[in-house]
Amino acid sequence: MLDKGILEVLFPGQEDAGPILEGEDRTSHYERALKYGLSSGAFLFLDYKGEEDNEIVNYILDYEFERGIELATQDELEALGELEYEFLPDKIRETNSLLKNSNYGLFVFPSLGDYYVLFISRLENKAVLTSAELLDVEMVPPRERYIQYYTGTEV
Numbered sequence: 042m043l044d045k046g047i048l049e050v051l052f053p054g055q056e057d058a059g060p061i062l063e064g065e066d067r068t069s070h071y072e073r074a075l076k077y078g079l080s081s082g083a084f085l086f087l088d089y090k091g092e093e094d095n096e097i098v099n100y101i102l103d104y105e106f107e108r109g110i111e112l113a114t115q116d117e118l119e120a121l122g123e124l125e126y127e128f129l130p131d132k133i134r135e136t137n138s139l140l141k142n143s144n145y146g147l148f149v150f151p152s153l154g155d156y157y158v159l160f161i162s163r164l165e166n167k168a169v170l171t172s173a174e175l176l177d178v179e180m181v182p183p184r185e186r187y188i189q190y191y192t193g194t195e196v
Contacts, residue, residue, distance in 0.1 A: 043070040043175050050166045052083055071175050075150065075158065084150060085159040089129055097136055097147070097159070098122040104161050112143045112161075129157055133191045141192075149189040151176040 048061055051074065061073040068076075078084030085100040098118045105112055113121070117139055126132040136147045141164065148170055150158040162170060167190055176186040 042173055043074055044173070046169060047173055047175075048074065050162060050169055051078065051160065052081070055081065055083070069177075071151070071177075074175075075152075078150065078158070078160065083160055087129060087157045087159065089155045089157065095122040097132060100159070101136075101140075101161065110143075112145050113139050130191055133157075133159070134193050137190070137192055146190055149191065151181070151186055151188065153178065153181065 043061075061070060061077055075084070079086055082103070085096065087096060098121055101112055101118060121132075121136060121139060124132070124135065126135070133147055133149065140146055140161070144164050145161055146164050146167065147159055148162055148167075150160060152158050153176070170188045171190055172187075174183075174186045175188065178186070
């Protein structure tokens with residue numbers, strides 16, 4: 042279940058994210074969080090093949106710029122953008138092998154379609170982020186109802 046603790050990790054320092062849990066319309070907390078994440082730029086939306094090669098790299102660069110941090114060197118990011126992957130999970134795994142050196146990761150927010158919703162967070166948040174079932178829809182496989190973190194050894 043999406044709670045305030047997860048929202049604070051998903052949208053740190055974004056005070057306007059509070060109404061996600063307080064909304065009285067007919068949409069769920071999950072839907073409001075997804076909509077907010079996409080509209081605020083906190084989430085990156087990609088199809089199952091990742092659309093264009095550099096979208097993850099550009100997302101990382103924007104994240105670095107907004108926070109005044111460096112998650113990877115320019116050469117590492119350029120190499121990541123140049124690699125071709127058949128499917129997006131392979132690129133997410135490669136990205137995580139790069140970002141883990143800075144103690145960050147690229148996480149997958151649950152979705153109802155054949156697309157991916159990605160966001161960056163510190164690895165110290167991994168246990169909180171991956172422990173709660175956010176999507177309560179029986180047609181979605183149980184594991185995909187949770188935020189996921191892909192590495193070379195796990196899917």
